[in-house]
Amino acid sequence: MDALELARWQFAITTVYHYFFVPITIGMSALVAWFHTSWLRKRNPNDLRLAKFFGKLFTINFALGLVTGIVQEFQFGMNWSDYSRFVGDIFGAPLAFEALLAFFMESTFLGLWIFGWGRIPEKLHVACIWLVHIGTVLSAYFILAANSFMQNPVGYRYNPETGRAEMADFVAVLTNKVQLVTFPHVITASYMVGGAFIMAVALHKARQAQKVAAIAADTDTSTDTDPATGESDVSMFRRAARLGAVVTLVSGLLVTVTGDIQGKIMTEVQPMKMAAAEALYDTPPNGECAPFSVLTVADLGGKNPKHVIEVPCLLSYLGTGSWDGQVKGIADVEKEYQATYGKGELTASPTYVPNIPMSYWNFRFMIGSGIFAAAVAALVLVMTRKKRVPMQGWWTPLLVLAPLATVLGHSFGWIFTETGRQPWIVFGEMTTSRGVSPSVSATDVWISMIVYTLLYGVLAVIEVKLFLDYIKKGPEPFEEPTQLRDDDELAFAY
Known part of the structure; x- marks a missing residue:
């Protein structure tokens, strides 16, 4: 394989891996904030236990997402220098906003939330986790604005003297029609991921708590109430599971609506991608x-x-x-593209047809993953009515597959979005083959790709191990938060 193909593989590996963590961060931050807010309003001790328990899982995921996201920035300069030179004036603004505004907002207020138990007023403390969530959403908006320019370039002018695209209208870049439909689609899908994770983990813990309570009491666990908390662990986790299921189901419906709108915009600005998604060769x-x-x-x-x-x-x-x-079918769109772009200095390509099997199947895997997760969420709501907790053995694979399906659905969607745009790296302006770094050899890319892939494998093991350990440990017993004095030692909350 040459440097171009290897660079594409490396970007695909690192991007898909990094994006495993992004929707979990967005979705879980909202639900952790919800539990913490519920504690502040209702003073139910178990709401605080849930906020801290799922807050640990969220923090683990946030840390891994941060580490893997940094690599994405490096690749633009390392493997795609010609692309960066062409589009840098456009990408610089939204990526700067993402780093200097959104990311620092997330990390700063997450630190305040983690270390602020008992040190800052309760309302301000709850506001911190909501600001973390708002930061994740803003971060997604600016990143998607940059990506939407690649799908539908607007707000720029081409300078033939420098061979670069230059910013002409920043507001147009932020309000790109592709951006305005992609953003709600991604955010609602992220809530679906967060809901599915909460649902799966909480129902798993509810089943464990039910078994423990049944052995201890040898009676109906629905009446087994902890006097310190006002409700049993079974009831607490069942309530959290139902909340996660509701979020998953409602978000799934919103994903369907936003995806439908996005499909129409995609057909308008990238007819080849829609034709490839259906393998429609003839109009x-x-x-x-x-x-x-x-x-x-x-x-x-x-x-x-x-x-x-x-x-x-x-x-x-x-x-x-x-x-x-x-x-329009693939054949007709190809003829139009050849007539329009065939002689462009930055866009000449032997064909403008993407990889059809990749586009076709990832489009369907994306839809199928979402339908599966929504179906499991609906089943959870049915099976947990009247204080019930489903204990059948076939629930175990469902609890594992439901959150995985939502995460993989995101990946399938992005693979479709990016491969369906090929051979363009910036649609209508620059093909992918012209964006790769001319001075980077295949050997250089091989070395960095192997190193990053092995490193990501190690990080994956660490992530899963930490997740499973903290899930197994469960939430800590309730302790009434006390206001610390200024001279008390500051300790990590977890």
């Missing part, structure tokens, strides 16, 4: 509507694709909002 003739294939087999390279299961006219609606709207 339907005579104004016919385009069907959506739930499953396609055989060759996706353009020779006789067979749609085994398809929904008539659904693709037309997804792409245009009309059941009889026209969605």
